[in-house]
Amino acid sequence: MISRREFLAQSSALCAIAAYAPGTLGAQTSLTPHQYKPFKTIHSICEMCSTRCPITVEKNATHLFIKGNKQAKSFGGKVCARGVSGGKLLNDPHRLVKPIKRMGPRGAGQWQEIEWSEAYSIISDKLLKISNQHGPESIAISSKSGSLANHIFHFAKSIGTPNTFTHASTCPASYKVAAKVMFGSKLKRDLKNCKYVVNFGHNLYEGINMSLTRAMSQAQANGSIKVVVFEPRLSIVADKADEWHMIKPGTDITLALALSHVLIAEKLYDHEFVESYVEGFDAFAASVTAYTPEWAEAICDVPAQDIRRIAQELAAAAPAAMVDFGHRTTFANEEFDLRRAIYAVNILLGNIERKGGLFFAKKSKLYNKLAGAEVAPSLTKIKVDNLPKPQRKRIDLTDPQFKFAAKGGGIYSAIPKAVLTKQPYPIKAWIMSRSNPMQTVSNRNQIQQCMEAIDFVVACDVYISESAAYADVVLPESTYLERDEDVFDKSSKNPAYYLRQRVYETIGDTKPSWLIFKELAEQMGIGQYFPWYDIRDYQQQQVVTNPSLLSRLQHQGYQSFGVPLLLREPKMVQNFRRHYPKAVPACEKGDYSHLLTFKTPSGKIELTAPSLEEIAPGRSVIKYHAETLKQENELFFIQGKTTLHTNSATQSVPLLRELQSSNPVWIHPVTAAERSIHDGQAVILSNAQGEEHGTALVTPGIRKDTVFAHMGFGSKHPEQYPATAKGVHCGNLLPDSVAPISGNDVHTTGISIRPA
Numbered sequence: 001m002i003s004r005r006e007f008l009a010q011s012s013a014l015c016a017i018a019a020y021a022p023g024t025l026g027a028q029t030s031l032t033p034h035q036y037k038p039f040k041t042i043h044s045i046c047e048m049c050s051t052r053c054p055i056t057v058e059k060n061a062t063h064l065f066i067k068g069n070k071q072a073k074s075f076g077g078k079v080c081a082r083g084v085s086g087g088k089l090l091n092d093p094h095r096l097v098k099p100i101k102r103m104g105p106r107g108a109g110q111w112q113e114i115e116w117s118e119a120y121s122i123i124s125d126k127l128l129k130i131s132n133q134h135g136p137e138s139i140a141i142s143s144k145s146g147s148l149a150n151h152i153f154h155f156a157k158s159i160g161t162p163n164t165f166t167h168a169s170t171c172p173a174s175y176k177v178a179a180k181v182m183f184g185s186k187l188k189r190d191l192k193n194c195k196y197v198v199n200f201g202h203n204l205y206e207g208i209n210m211s212l213t214r215a216m217s218q219a220q221a222n223g224s225i226k227v228v229v230f231e232p233r234l235s236i237v238a239d240k241a242d243e244w245h246m247i248k249p250g251t252d253i254t255l256a257l258a259l260s261h262v263l264i265a266e267k268l269y270d271h272e273f274v275e276s277y278v279e280g281f282d283a284f285a286a287s288v289t290a291y292t293p294e295w296a297e298a299i300c301d302v303p304a305q306d307i308r309r310i311a312q313e314l315a316a317a318a319p320a321a322m323v324d325f326g327h328r329t330t331f332a333n334e335e336f337d338l339r340r341a342i343y344a345v346n347i348l349l350g351n352i353e354r355k356g357g358l359f360f361a362k363k364s365k366l367y368n369k370l371a372g373a374e375v376a377p378s379l380t381k382i383k384v385d386n387l388p389k390p391q392r393k394r395i396d397l398t399d400p401q402f403k404f405a406a407k408g409g410g411i412y413s414a415i416p417k418a419v420l421t422k423q424p425y426p427i428k429a430w431i432m433s434r435s436n437p438m439q440t441v442s443n444r445n446q447i448q449q450c451m452e453a454i455d456f457v458v459a460c461d462v463y464i465s466e467s468a469a470y471a472d473v474v475l476p477e478s479t480y481l482e483r484d485e486d487v488f489d490k491s492s493k494n495p496a497y498y499l500r501q502r503v504y505e506t507i508g509d510t511k512p513s514w515l516i517f518k519e520l521a522e523q524m525g526i527g528q529y530f531p532w533y534d535i536r537d538y539q540q541q542q543v544v545t546n547p548s549l550l551s552r553l554q555h556q557g558y559q560s561f562g563v564p565l566l567l568r569e570p571k572m573v574q575n576f577r578r579h580y581p582k583a584v585p586a587c588e589k590g591d592y593s594h595l596l597t598f599k600t601p602s603g604k605i606e607l608t609a610p611s612l613e614e615i616a617p618g619r620s621v622i623k624y625h626a627e628t629l630k631q632e633n634e635l636f637f638i639q640g641k642t643t644l645h646t647n648s649a650t651q652s653v654p655l656l657r658e659l660q661s662s663n664p665v666w667i668h669p670v671t672a673a674e675r676s677i678h679d680g681q682a683v684i685l686s687n688a689q690g691e692e693h694g695t696a697l698v699t700p701g702i703r704k705d706t707v708f709a710h711m712g713f714g715s716k717h718p719e720q721y722p723a724t725a726k727g728v729h730c731g732n733l734l735p736d737s738v739a740p741i742s743g744n745d746v747h748t749t750g751i752s753i754r755p756a
């Protein structure tokens with residue numbers, strides 16, 4: 001890596017041949033060079049994807065090396081290609097390092113650099129005017145999930161709007177909402193000890209979660225796990241599986257239901273577990289009677305004999321067996337019941353709180369209670385008094401079926417609809433932090449219409465993204481290597497915490513998110529709702545009952561406490577009690593199974609959920625609902641992640657851009673020949689939503705009725721975001737369709753493809 005001093009010397013020459021947008025690093029040739037300190041090691045948290053792995057950064061004046069934090073054992077002291085490339089983000093000339101305001105029509109790329117004081121003044125005046133005229137609920141706020149959401153959503157509470165949104169409905173909402181309904185809270189996977197896993201397209205070898213990816217890859221390497229993948233294309237996880245079944249897009253639920261049918265019909269399920277912990281088994285069992293492997297085969301194209309065999313093999317390996325509940329699969333309309341059907345198989349296997357199965361995070365409150373001692377420190381939630389109470393319901397709660405979705409991050413596509421239809425009431429302003437709905441929310445055309453119609457838009461980002469290109473004011477956020485943040489809970493089988501720490505001095509005139517929204521609140525006269533002086537004061541308030549935790553995290557970056565614990569594993573409970581003499585006594589089984597409870601209306605796992613009937617009649621029992629995802633003459637169009645990028649967030653990072661700058665369209669040789677398409681040929685994808693130009697990748701690794709492209713490319717504003725101008729813009733082909741209950745954007749649709 002070149003030093004910033006060297007970079008600035010080179011950038012002055014580059015500026016002679018490249019025009020950079022105002023406010024970007026490439027346009028800032030007179031910045032004061034870094035004053036680097038001697039070689040130093042700092043522990044922090046990566047942010048090149050949503051996993052946020054613990055990292056260790058070694059740096060001096062000329063070198064930057066990012067690796068995994070060895071304290072985080074499950075992460076193995078490793079990072080992925082995206083994590084390694086984090087340093088390239090710092091000196092990217094296209095990176096935004098100065099506030100800018102729009103000077104021409106939205107999306108025209110006409111900007112003027114301004115000072116923070118002017119930016120805050122513009123935003124404050126506009127928000128106060130809108131709030132006074134239309135109510136604070138007319139302001140929508142969206143953010144990337146995780147650390148970035150905390151402070152901007154607190155700002156939302158401070159101004160009195162209920163309308164806050166994460167990226168959940170465009171990615172993980174379905175499995176989280178399903179877990180909330182069935183178990184009362186989300187679960188984790190124990191892939192490290194799993195002997196048999198069924199995977200519905202959870203591509204851990206491309207959408208990398210370092211801890212889970214390492215666990216499965218190590219298990220595969222030592223031959224202790226069998227991996228069976230159901231996916232329409234030969235993804236990397238499918239390629240490395242023991243079995244790959246080319247399932248028809250959008251039909252995953254039929255196979256999941258058929259697995260339950262076999263387990264129940266052949267009495268292979270865990271009777272004792274179901275009897276003790278499950279509510280609604282009889283209704284579910286009656287429902288799946290009709291969902292035979294033969295029925296599923298006719299819909300999903302997986303042979304009935306394989307479905308039956310896999311169910312039997314799962315049962316034989318249980319409880320160290322699981323059906324992975326996924327992250328992002330093909331996203332059909334019935335996402336919610338697909339995830340419930342997947343959880344149902346796990347319930348029948350009795351793998352909850354068992355090695356190789358699913359489990360709940362052991363946070364300090366529960367862990368200390370079981371240990372009978374203060375084994376792990378606890379974080380204190382900072383309470384702010386007298387926050388304004390929203391006067392109206394959220395815009396995504398017009399239909400009561402979305403009750404759980406609204407609490408779990410919201411339905412992102414509700415924002416453009418409320419802007420354009422003014423229902424249930426108008427949205428007049430939109431503040432987005434590190435969120436790019438032009439790329440991630442379905443129906444890009446609707447997003448653009450919304451951006452053109454809305455009164456005021458603010459974007460807070462590290463680049464002028466495709467969405468930020470339509471903002472009135474764009475605020476430059478510091479990269480994750482330039483900022484300190486809150487202490488975060490990273491508990492798994494035992495309590496753990498980690499900390500993001502500043503690695504580099506700030507480049508240009510950027511600010512961290514926590515400071516941006518604190519200062520904006522002060523400008524608006526509501527600074528009393530941010531009762532902390534700076535981020536260090538905030539951290540100290542978090543650890544007020546355990547002050548030493550902060551110093552330990554500053555030194556180590558990551559720290560876990562105690563020994564791993566699963567409530568239904570006698571050996572783990574025995575080890576736990578050996579460590580803690582005052583621990584709660586085990587039951588007659590030698591474990592803590594008698595303490596396993598669920599935050600549901602019945603207090604049990606709700607395989608059938610009567611409470612759903614109140615908000616979604618007919619949805620209590622998991623059922624198959626036939627659906628049409630494409631027209632008869634169309635091909636299925638599916639999308640997914642690539643190893644080298646995080647959706648639309650990393651395509652401008654120089655190293656990653658060099659490794660993958662576009663997204664070729666996968667198409668089967670037979671399908672390609674029928675359309676006179678050759679490998680590497682320019683093609684046009686089209687449907688009722690729009691038209692996209694791309695390049696064909698002819699491969700047998702995909703179904704004949706399906707085409708595939710990685711997401712995050714084909715930006716419609718290359719003058720602002722040049723790295724993503726190439727390839728197919730997936731969102732421009734996706735219809736405005738929202739899945740029941742979970743509120744997910746539906747990411748499977750139909751397209752036609754022809755030579756360009």
